[in-house]
Amino acid sequence: MSLCRLVYYSERNPAVALDTRTLIATCHKNNAPRSLTGMLHYNGTYFLQVLEGGRADVSAIYHRIATDPRHINLILIGCMDVRERLFPTWSMGLHEGMGDRTKEIFLRYFPKERFDPESINVDSLLDVMQDIATEL
Numbered sequence: 546m547s548l549c550r551l552v553y554y555s556e557r558n559p560a561v562a563l564d565t566r567t568l569i570a571t572c573h574k575n576n577a578p579r580s581l582t583g584m585l586h587y588n589g590t591y592f593l594q595v596l597e598g599g600r601a602d603v604s605a606i607y608h609r610i611a612t613d614p615r616h617i618n619l620i621l622i623g624c625m626d627v628r629e630r631l632f633p634t635w636s637m638g639l640h641e642g643m644g645d646r647t648k649e650i651f652l653r654y655f656p657k658e659r660f661d662p663e664s665i666n667v668d669s670l671l672d673v674m675q676d677i678a679t680e681l
């Protein structure tokens with residue numbers, strides 16, 4: 546089975562309660578047995594997520610995530626076969642918030658120091674996710 550990487554962003558649904566600790570515990574519980582790995586960034590408004598693993602497993606979990614009412618307006622920005630994982634040791638790393646260091650990272654790759662859907666491209670987003678992963 547091909548190794549693939551899927552990248553999307555979404556908006557938090559303010560009408561539905563969100564507990565990120567519960568959410569990430571579910572990610573670990575479900576992802577680890579399927580050898581799914583990745584990184585989730587939540588800035589209080591947007592989620593950015595990278596999912597890596599076998600193509601069928603990534604596809605199945607994405608379809609499940611896409612129906613989750615805790616977020617809305619999912620935009621898929623990339624799904625590609627890859628030779629190597631970017632986040633091989635995390636069944637799902639969670640990075641929350643927009644501290645000064647995170648703003649610096651966004652400013653390095655994007656016109657603004659925050660996530661802006663208008664200026665998103667998958668390569669820069671993956672660079673951001675790798676850099677903010679070093680903060681964890």
Ligand code: FAD
Pocket residue numbers: 561562567568571572573575576585592594606609610611612613614615616637
């Ligand atoms: P359960 O073990 O039955 O539920 C786990 C816990 O999640 C429950 O205690 C419950 O409180 C809470 N929960 C479940 N659904 C809701 C809901 N609709 N509203 C509020 N709380 C709820 N799942 C993964 O397995 N892997 C991922 O990488 C992943 N990434 C996600 C990223 C985002 C941004 C979001 C919003 C969700 C993500 N999910 C992920 C969760 C996914 O959408 C499903 O909720 C989850 O996979 C269900 O797994 P389960 O049946 O084992 O849940």
